[in-house]
Amino acid sequence: xxxxxxxxxxxxxxxxxxxxxxxxxxxxxxxxxxxxxxxxxxxxxxxxxxxxxxxxxxxxxxxxxxxxxxxxxxxxxxxxxxxxxxxxxxxxxxxxxxxxxxxxxxxxxxxxxxxxxxxxxxxxxxxxxxxxxxxxxxxxxxxxxxxxxxxxxxxxxxxxxxxxxxxxxxxxxxxxxxxxxxxxxxxxxxxxxxxxxxxxxxxxxxxxxxxxxxxxxxxxxxxxxxxxxxxxxxxxxxxxxxxxxxxxxxxxxxxxxxxxxxxxxxxxxxxxxxxxxxxxxxxxxxxxxxxxxxxxxxxxxxxxxxxxxxxxxxxxxxxxxxxxxxxxxxxxxxxxxxxxxxxxxxxxxxxxxxxxxxxxxxxxxxxxxxxxxxxxxxxxxxxxxxxxxxxxxxxxxxxxxxxxxxxxxxxxxxxxxxxxxxxxxxxxxxxxxxxxxxxxxxxxxxxxxxxxxxxxxxxxxxxxxxxxxxxxxxxxxxxxxxxxxxxxxxxxxxxxxxxxxxx
Numbered sequence: 001x002x003x004x005x006x007x008x009x010x011x012x013x014x015x016x017x018x019x020x021x022x023x024x025x026x027x028x029x030x031x032x033x034x035x036x037x038x039x040x041x042x043x044x045x046x047x048x049x050x051x052x053x054x055x056x057x058x059x060x061x062x063x064x065x066x067x068x069x070x071x072x073x074x075x076x077x078x079x080x081x082x083x084x085x086x087x088x089x090x091x092x093x094x095x096x097x098x099x100x101x102x103x104x105x106x107x108x109x110x111x112x113x114x115x116x117x118x119x120x121x122x123x124x125x126x127x128x129x130x131x132x133x134x135x136x137x138x139x140x141x142x143x144x145x146x147x148x149x150x151x152x153x154x155x156x157x158x159x160x161x162x163x164x165x166x167x168x169x170x171x172x173x174x175x176x177x178x179x180x181x182x183x184x185x186x187x188x189x190x191x192x193x194x195x196x197x198x199x200x201x202x203x204x205x206x207x208x209x210x211x212x213x214x215x216x217x218x219x220x221x222x223x224x225x226x227x228x229x230x231x232x233x234x235x236x237x238x239x240x241x242x243x244x245x246x247x248x249x250x251x252x253x254x255x256x257x258x259x260x261x262x263x264x265x266x267x268x269x270x271x272x273x274x275x276x277x278x279x280x281x282x283x284x285x286x287x288x289x290x291x292x293x294x295x296x297x298x299x300x301x302x303x304x305x306x307x308x309x310x311x312x313x314x315x316x317x318x319x320x321x322x323x324x325x326x327x328x329x330x331x332x333x334x335x336x337x338x339x340x341x342x343x344x345x346x347x348x349x350x351x352x353x354x355x356x357x358x359x360x361x362x363x364x365x366x367x368x369x370x371x372x373x374x375x376x377x378x379x380x381x382x383x384x385x386x387x388x389x390x391x392x393x394x395x396x397x398x399x400x401x402x403x404x405x406x407x408x409x410x411x412x413x414x415x416x417x418x419x420x421x422x423x424x425x426x427x428x429x430x431x432x433x434x435x436x437x438x439x440x441x442x443x444x445x446x447x448x449x450x451x452x453x454x455x456x457x458x459x460x461x462x463x464x465x466x467x468x469x470x471x472x473x474x475x476x477x478x479x480x481x482x483x484x485x486x487x488x489x490x491x492x493x494x495x496x497x498x499x500x501x502x503x
Contacts, residue, residue, distance in 0.1 A: 040072045041070055041161065042168060043061065044061045045061075046063030046125075048060065049061070049133075057139055057148060058152060059137075059151075061136045062135040065134045067125040067134070068124060069102055071122050072140075072156065076114070076116075077112055077114045077115075084129065088126065089102060090110065090122055090123060092116060093144075100140055101140075101149075102138060104126055105123040105125060105136075106128065109124075140152045176282075179278065179279035179280070180278075181414050181415070181461075182230065182277045182325075184229070184503055185198065185200070186231045186232065186459055187233075188233045188461065190239075191260045194211070196210070197480075198223075198233065198243060199478045200229040201228070201503065204229075206222055207220070207221045217480075218496060223266075226247035228503075230247065230275045239260070240305075241256050244269060246270070246272065249272035250272055251272055251276075252266045253267060273292035273297075275290070275320075277323040277324050277335065279325040281333065281351070282331035282351035283351075283352045285306075286301050287325075289325065290323070291337060292319070296318075296337060298355075315346075315357055316344075318337045318341075321337040321338055324369060325370070328347070329377070330351060331351035332353070334348070343362035344360055361391075365389075366382075368381065369381050369413040371423045374441035377394075378392065381405070387407045388404075388413065389403060389405060405436060408428070408432050411427035412427070412455075413458075414459045416460035417462070422437055424437040424460075428452075428455050428472060430456070432450070432454050435448070436449070452481065457472065459471050467483040477500050478501055480495055
C-alpha cells in the first residue's frame with residue numbers, strides 16, 4: 001500500500017429518484033442534546049434516494065406517484081399549500097416543538113388547523129416543484145426558529161423507525177447492532193457518527209478519529225495498553241464505545257466516559273489469550289469471547305452499561321483460534337472460530353439466551369470474516385493456502401456448502417456492506433490486496449479485483465453516510481482508503497498525513 005496524494009473531496013450530486021447513490025451526512029447533533037420523545041410512524045414506503053447532508057436539508061424517499069404519505073407523529077397542521085420550488089407541501093407542529101415537513105406531493109389530504117396522529121395519511125407522493133422524479137422530501141426542524149433541519153433518519157431511528165420502512169401507526173423494532181470486525185486494527189462509529197480507529201503497535205495502542213462525521217482525521221494519539229494486541233470494539237447500550245485489547249498474558253479494556261466523549265484509563269479485563277471478538281446482545285449487553293490454548297471463554301455485562309460477569313468456559317472451541325462474531329436476523333449472536341485445522345461455530349438458542357454446543361463448520365484456515373446479507377442471512381468467508389472460500393445461510397438454521405471464490409492465498413480478511421445492502425469482502429496478504437462484491441443485494445459475488453499492494457492487517461467500517469472506509473497496516477504504518485462514489489475509491493494514504501503505528 002503506497003500513501004497517495006488524494007484528498008477527500010466528495011462532490012455527490014444525488015437526484016431524488018436515484019435510489020442507489022452515496023450520501024454525505026452532516027454531523028448529527030450531540031447525543032446529549034437529543035431526546036427520543038414519543039414513538040414515530042413510517043412516513044412512506046420506498047427507497048432512500050438522497051440522505052441528509054450539507055447541501056440537502058432533509059431525506060428523500062423515492063417511490064411511484066400516488067404512494068401514500070403519513071404523518072411521522074401526532075401534531076397540528078400549520079401549513080398546507082403550494083410553493084414554486086417545493087410543489088404541494090405540508091408542515092406539522094408536534095407536541096415536543098419539533099416540526100415535520102413534507103414536500104413535492106401530488107395531493108394534500110389535510111388542511112391548516114387539522115389535528116393528525118402518527119401514521120395518518122396526509123398526502124400522496126408526487127414530483128411537483130424542483131424534482132427529478134416522484135419522491136417525498138421529508139424535513140425535521142428542531143423548533144420554529146431553526147434555520148437548518150435535523151437529520152430525519154436519526155430523528156426517526158430514535159423513535160423506533162428505520163428507513164426504508166413499512167407505513168403503519170406503530171414503531172418498528174430497533175435496528176440490530178452488528179459486531180465490528182476484530183483484529184490488530186479496528187474501527188467503529190461514535191454516537192455522533194464519527195469513525196474512530198484503533199491500531200496496535202509494539203508500543204501499545206494508537207487512536208485517531210474523524211473530526212466530524214464523514215470528515216477529516218485527527219492526528220494519531222498514543223494510548224498505551226498492551227503491545228501488539230488483538231483488539232475488539234463494541235458500543236454500550238447508551239452509545240459509549242468500549243475497547244478491548246488482548247496480548248499474550250495481558251487483557252485490558254477502556255471505554256468512553258460519555259457518548260462520543262473522552263476515554264477512561266486502561267483497566268484489567270482478564271489474563272491473556274490469542275484472539276477476541278465482541279458483540280452486543282439483543283438487550284444491549286456487550287458480550288466478549290476470547291480464545292486461548294484450551295478453547296474459548298466468554299464474559300458479558302450483567303446489565304446494559306453495567307458490570308461484568310466472571311469469565312466462563314464455552315464448552316470447547318478451537319484452541320488459539322481467530323474469532324469473529326455476527327448477529328442473526330432475530331437478534332441472536334453467533335460466534336465463529338478458526339485455527340489451522342479446525343473451524344467451529346456456536347450460537348445463542350434465543351436472543352440474550354444460552355449458547356449451543358460448538359458445532360463443526362469446516363476445515364482449518366488462516367483468517368475469517370463474517371457479515372450479513374440485506375435479508376439478514378449470515379455470510380462467512382475464510383482464507384487458506386488456495387484462496388478464499390465462503391459459506392452462507394440458506395435459511396434460519398441451514399447453511400450452503402463451502403464454495404471457492406478465488407482471491408489471495410492465506411490472506412487477512414474483512415468485510416462491510418455498501419449503502420444498498422451488498423456485502424463487499426476485502427483480502428490482503430503480504431504481496432497483494434483484492435476485493436469482491438455482490439453484484440446485487442443478496443446476489444452472487446463478482447470476480448476478485450485488485451485493491452492495492454500487500455500488508456499485514458485490514459479492517460473495514462462504514463461512514464455515517466454509508467461509504468466504506470478501509471484501514472490497512474504494514475511494516476511502515478497504517479493507511480486508509482475510502483469510497484469516493486458508489487463504486488469508486490481513493491488511493492491508499494496516511495491518516496492525516498502521518499504513518500501511525502506499524503505492524
